[in-house]
Amino acid sequence: MDQQKNVLVIGAGIAGMKACLLLAKTGKQVYLVEKLPIIGGKTIKNEESFPNLECSTCMVAPVQQEILQHPNIKTLTLSEVEKIEGDIGNFTIIINKKARYVSDTDCIGCDMCFDPCPVSISNEWEENLMNKKAIYVPCSGSLPNVPTIDTEHCYHFNGKQECNACVEACMFEAINFDDKDEKVEIQVGAVIIATGSDIYDVSLLPQFGYGKHPGIYTSMEFERLFASNGPTSGELTIRNSEKTPKSIAIIHCVGRKEQDYCSGICCMYSAKHAHFIKHKLPDTKIYNFYRDICVPGKTYQKFVEKINDIETQMIYHNSMDELNILHNENEITIEYITGKSKKETLTVDMVILASALNPGKDFSDISKMAKIDLDKNGFFITNQEKVGSVESTKPGIFIAGCAEGPKDVQTSVIQAEAAVSGVMSCLDS
Amino acid sequence: MDETKFTPKIVGFLCNWCTYAAADLAGSSKTEISPLFSVIRVMCSSRIDHNLLLTTFFNGADGILIAGCHPGDCHYDKGNYYARRRYALLKNVMDTLKLEPERLELSWVSASEGKRYADVVNEFSKKIEQLGPNPIKKSSVF
Amino acid sequence: MKKKIGVYVCECGPNIADKVDIDKIIETVVAANNSENVEIIGDRHKLLCSAAGKVFLEEEIKNKELTHMVVAACSPRDHNSTFINVCKKTELNPYLYKMVNIREHCAWIIPDKDKATNKAIEYIQGGVARVQYQTELIEKKLDTNPDVLVIGGGIAGIEAAISLAGKKRKVTLIERSAVLGGKSVFLKELLPSQAGKEYINKRIKDLTDNENIQVFLNTEIEKIIGFLGNFEIILSDVTNKDKKTEIKTGATIVATGFGLSDVTEFSNINYDTKDEVYTSLEIEKMLSEKGKLKLSSGVPPKKVGLIHCVGRDEKKYCSQICCNYMMKIANYFKKQSAKIEVKEFYKDLCLPHKDDQKLFNLTKKNGVDLVRIKEVSLNGTKIKYSRIDGTIEENEFDMVVVAPPIIPSDSTKNLSEILDIPLDEFGFFQEAHLSTNPVGTSTDGIFIIGNAQGPRGISNSILMAHAASGQIRTQLIPGEQIVPEVKVSEVLEAFCMGCKNCIDVCCYGAIYFDEIKGISVVNEAICRGCGNCVASCPSGSIRLKHFTNEQIYQEVIEALK
Numbered sequence A: 001m002d003q004q005k006n007v008l009v010i011g012a013g014i015a016g017m018k019a020c021l022l023l024a025k026t027g028k029q030v031y032l033v034e035k036l037p038i039i040g041g042k043t044i045k046n047e048e049s050f051p052n053l054e055c056s057t058c059m060v061a062p063v064q065q066e067i068l069q070h071p072n073i074k075t076l077t078l079s080e081v082e083k084i085e086g087d088i089g090n091f092t093i094i095i096n097k098k099a100r101y102v103s104d105t106d107c108i109g110c111d112m113c114f115d116p117c118p119v120s121i122s123n124e125w126e127e128n129l130m131n132k133k134a135i136y137v138p139c140s141g142s143l144p145n146v147p148t149i150d151t152e153h154c155y156h157f158n159g160k161q162e163c164n165a166c167v168e169a170c171m172f173e174a175i176n177f178d179d180k181d182e183k184v185e186i187q188v189g190a191v192i193i194a195t196g197s198d199i200y201d202v203s204l205l206p207q208f209g210y211g212k213h214p215g216i217y218t219s220m221e222f223e224r225l226f227a228s229n230g231p232t233s234g235e236l237t238i239r240n241s242e243k244t245p246k247s248i249a250i251i252h253c254v255g256r257k258e259q260d261y262c263s264g265i266c267c268m269y270s271a272k273h274a275h276f277i278k279h280k281l282p283d284t285k286i287y288n289f290y291r292d293i294c295v296p297g298k299t300y301q302k303f304v305e306k307i308n309d310i311e312t313q314m315i316y317h318n319s320m321d322e323l324n325i326l327h328n329e330n331e332i333t334i335e336y337i338t339g340k341s342k343k344e345t346l347t348v349d350m351v352i353l354a355s356a357l358n359p360g361k362d363f364s365d366i367s368k369m370a371k372i373d374l375d376k377n378g379f380f381i382t383n384q385e386k387v388g389s390v391e392s393t394k395p396g397i398f399i400a401g402c403a404e405g406p407k408d409v410q411t412s413v414i415q416a417e418a419a420v421s422g423v424m425s426c427l428d429s
Numbered sequence B: 001m002d003e004t005k006f007t008p009k010i011v012g013f014l015c016n017w018c019t020y021a022a023a024d025l026a027g028s029s030k031t032e033i034s035p036l037f038s039v040i041r042v043m044c045s046s047r048i049d050h051n052l053l054l055t056t057f058f059n060g061a062d063g064i065l066i067a068g069c070h071p072g073d074c075h076y077d078k079g080n081y082y083a084r085r086r087y088a089l090l091k092n093v094m095d096t097l098k099l100e101p102e103r104l105e106l107s108w109v110s111a112s113e114g115k116r117y118a119d120v121v122n123e124f125s126k127k128i129e130q131l132g133p134n135p136i137k138k139s140s141v142f
Numbered sequence C: 001m002k003k004k005i006g007v008y009v010c011e012c013g014p015n016i017a018d019k020v021d022i023d024k025i026i027e028t029v030v031a032a033n034n035s036e037n038v039e040i041i042g043d044r045h046k047l048l049c050s051a052a053g054k055v056f057l058e059e060e061i062k063n064k065e066l067t068h069m070v071v072a073a074c075s076p077r078d079h080n081s082t083f084i085n086v087c088k089k090t091e092l093n094p095y096l097y098k099m100v101n102i103r104e105h106c107a108w109i110i111p112d113k114d115k116a117t118n119k120a121i122e123y124i125q126g127g128v129a130r131v132q133y134q135t136e137l138i139e140k141k142l143d144t145n146p147d148v149l150v151i152g153g154g155i156a157g158i159e160a161a162i163s164l165a166g167k168k169r170k171v172t173l174i175e176r177s178a179v180l181g182g183k184s185v186f187l188k189e190l191l192p193s194q195a196g197k198e199y200i201n202k203r204i205k206d207l208t209d210n211e212n213i214q215v216f217l218n219t220e221i222e223k224i225i226g227f228l229g230n231f232e233i234i235l236s237d238v239t240n241k242d243k244k245t246e247i248k249t250g251a252t253i254v255a256t257g258f259g260l261s262d263v264t265e266f267s268n269i270n271y272d273t274k275d276e277v278y279t280s281l282e283i284e285k286m287l288s289e290k291g292k293l294k295l296s297s298g299v300p301p302k303k304v305g306l307i308h309c310v311g312r313d314e315k316k317y318c319s320q321i322c323c324n325y326m327m328k329i330a331n332y333f334k335k336q337s338a339k340i341e342v343k344e345f346y347k348d349l350c351l352p353h354k355d356d357q358k359l360f361n362l363t364k365k366n367g368v369d370l371v372r373i374k375e376v377s378l379n380g381t382k383i384k385y386s387r388i389d390g391t392i393e394e395n396e397f398d399m400v401v402v403a404p405p406i407i408p409s410d411s412t413k414n415l416s417e418i419l420d421i422p423l424d425e426f427g428f429f430q431e432a433h434l435s436t437n438p439v440g441t442s443t444d445g446i447f448i449i450g451n452a453q454g455p456r457g458i459s460n461s462i463l464m465a466h467a468a469s470g471q472i473r474t475q476l477i478p479g480e481q482i483v484p485e486v487k488v489s490e491v492l493e494a495f496c497m498g499c500k501n502c503i504d505v506c507c508y509g510a511i512y513f514d515e516i517k518g519i520s521v522v523n524e525a526i527c528r529g530c531g532n533c534v535a536s537c538p539s540g541s542i543r544l545k546h547f548t549n550e551q552i553y554q555e556v557i558e559a560l561k
Ligand SMILES: Cc1cc2nc3c(=O)[nH]c(=O)nc-3n(C[C@H](O)[C@H](O)[C@H](O)COP(=O)(O)OP(=O)(O)OC[C@H]3O[C@@H](n4cnc5c(N)ncnc54)[C@H](O)[C@@H]3O)c2cc1C
Pocket: A010, A011, A012, A013, A014, A015, A016, A033, A034, A035, A036, A039, A040, A041, A042, A043, A046, A048, A049, A050, A051, A079, A080, A081, A194, A195, A196, A197, A199, A219, A220, A223, A265, A269, A272, A360, A362, A366, A400, A401, A402, A403, A407, A408, A409, A410, A412, C435
């Protein structure tokens, strides 16, 4: 096979997956590198997606399945790119593929190894809202449905005590403690970076009280709280309690000022959250604290209006700096300045912070490795000499999805398909 | 017939993309589901026609569940809207056939709703058990 | 010929083996089906999806000369394709195999082993009965035409054409007006990019210089028939309707752009033609043509008011680009002279892209007075508005600029009928899926890009052009064939009454009417196999291959035994 026609895609979110599937149709060998043990990215954390409020799993699972079954796509999970050398048409890539300790050909995903494992640790993928075992899949329905071992906490690996429980439980001899990290070297002609984005760390802003009161949630935590395969099986109860909130405030634009951009999706997902709440807790009062409503394009405004007008109270406030969230054991109180410049307060049971999207922590490493530029915020920047381009500042390397800046699924997919066109241009001349 | 011994037969036509996936999720979560319920996979709820439903009733099904994607989520654009229309139409006719309309149910269950799938099926099965046997069962339609 | 049906039950380790009595299952199934015409070969295996399991099945098919195969294991969603691939390695047609799910739908949900075993028998019996009614289906390969038609010569259409054209792929671009470039040619700056209108002119030149692109000006599409890979199209000259051109392509891209709504249709906007009130596009044109922004008297304005979001409430959508371009226009005035007083009235600021905030910061720095309002009305050049704190004010301006809503291009409705592509509730072309396939349509091979799909700026329009290009280049490879879905519907000629119900319900336009025979015919290259038409046919004349009534009945009968 002509290796110069191979393609590397970094990040298995919706953007990376869509790009892989198109490229694989042409018979090219595609390598999909994902740092987590599962593919799907952020969209699989959402029960429903705006603007159609359709089930995200239904939308994404067929794509995940096709990826895993496609003969032309090699998916490397638990993997990160370590080296990118060469130029368009001829890149040498070194990938660090971490040991999974569970063989993906032998494991059939029966879950029998979880129960016997004595270690219980916080599940980051579930936004730390629940625990997992040291041998785990992030959530039920994970794809690939093959567990991995957290070696930091596993007794066998950290030596805290003897343990072999999972190995004994597995009837398929799928678990192998001797599995080793691997360096995989591949040759490709083009690269697509689709590493998505991180979510702004709201604990950097003490005014919102995040982490200080169990009733204060980030938007992603709330997505998991609502998810029927999530920590509470979709029941909206306040952290560490059985209590259902009677009133919820959604604070828009958290981190917008610090990042100096509007993320363009949080107004939409906040409306979605309001809808979630009304759907499950029809008597709960919902308040949206906003300064702008950013609902670009043909369908978004209607979505927001339909939900916000009927279901929530919209509260315009004058200044983000002067919005403070005070709390004691029982209450959360929001102190804010109204449009009429009056100071007011509102007491609620739960707060959701609609946090900005921001660049991934490893973007600067990737940019150095690939010799491509970042913008002033730290997102990957596209070739500014062209308009509407997805090419990075180095030919043969393309950027798609939230890696380029915050955006919705629609625009992520558009960029992924555009990146495919770019790849085809450089490989099929 | 001895009422206490009645074990109903219930057929579920599930669309491949959403409800069948939900049934799988219920299975992999090891949720208990009534053994009275038999799953038949079709690509889309819109494939289910009156012919199929009536034949299934005539052959002795005590209840039929049609389940597919939520409105707006159909893998084939609007198939489930057509399914809903056909369902509504047949419901109207069932009375005339002396068949309780409750024996036919339509439900939207998405791929992530494994638990809900189990609830829908188990509740429907219970309801049919209470309704008793299908009054119009014939045995030789095929 | 005697049927030889292999029935293989996967133990899935303990997952199935511990929960049902596999030996009893096999015994029962063999006993129930063995007859003069049918021989059942039943066996169990530790793990059929493993490498060893696949080899085992392959050997069984070959050595035992199976005519049919049933695999009872996990969900077909997990491993149907695994076993289809096993069949493909042998002589057995994959459509003569059936997978039965006895793990998720049996072993894992029924705790009582006897009950679970009986359930598994029922499902496998259904499979054995069904598979005998299944028929071989053969994948057909179709030749394709790689060429592309682009409708609309705005920036979206231009970029799509340039991206696709090559030695092996010719592109035809038609533009209904006499000039290329669409609305972008009037824009002095193309924010947020650094480029200006020279960029558009350069791309127009790239287009016309490209020997693989043929451009027809003053041309519209009159008729199109066909499907992905094979479209036949008739073009006609706008000035002389009888002048027609016939072309063949494999795909079509719609890039017909947008129009601007008439702002006087909104009750809060009232002015006369003599008033110094301009739409945003008129301002851009004035600047392009005259190089300066002036009142009709020829003197530059001193006090300018800009109104955002005109008609947004009525149209029920946000046009996405006006916040940006209104700030750009405010800055045009400030650049012309810092002394011009500029007041901008907005309700929300829609700055969804990471670079947009920069423009806002610049606009503030340039001294533009950005006023957040609740309500606004225009009378002549007098603007009355309520501030967010409720205070009402009124100012007179010597020039007013309004941002009208972006609406579908006036040709959209007509074109939707010609192409048979639905419109959305706002009158734009409807995409195949708003999130996961925004440039596709209900017809494979027809794409919508740029403002034809919905309001957006230039970068985003160009991205969509490239997205459509990405789809076409990976689906229509020059010299290669495509393999359409085989599990499709077919109309049984003898029974069809010609009522056309099926044509109405098919969401993909896969059924056409044969006028001569008076019956409906399914185009197999378009059909996706949902079965909706089957259920709509009053005379029962449509069969969905692999999901026929007889096949489904077999499962029903076994379920009811
Ligand atoms: C709370 C919330 C709700 C949302 N709701 C919606 C909604 O309802 N509708 C909608 O349209 N959009 C929604 N969005 C936006 C949506 O999530 C994004 O548009 C989408 O996820 C972007 O896809 P992506 O592929 O670019 O990135 P991601 O989904 O983030 O995927 C990136 C992938 O790359 C992997 N990765 C990262 N770095 C590396 C590396 N160095 N090496 C290898 N792999 C790496 C990640 O693990 C991840 O799997 C929401 C966002 C948030 C935060």
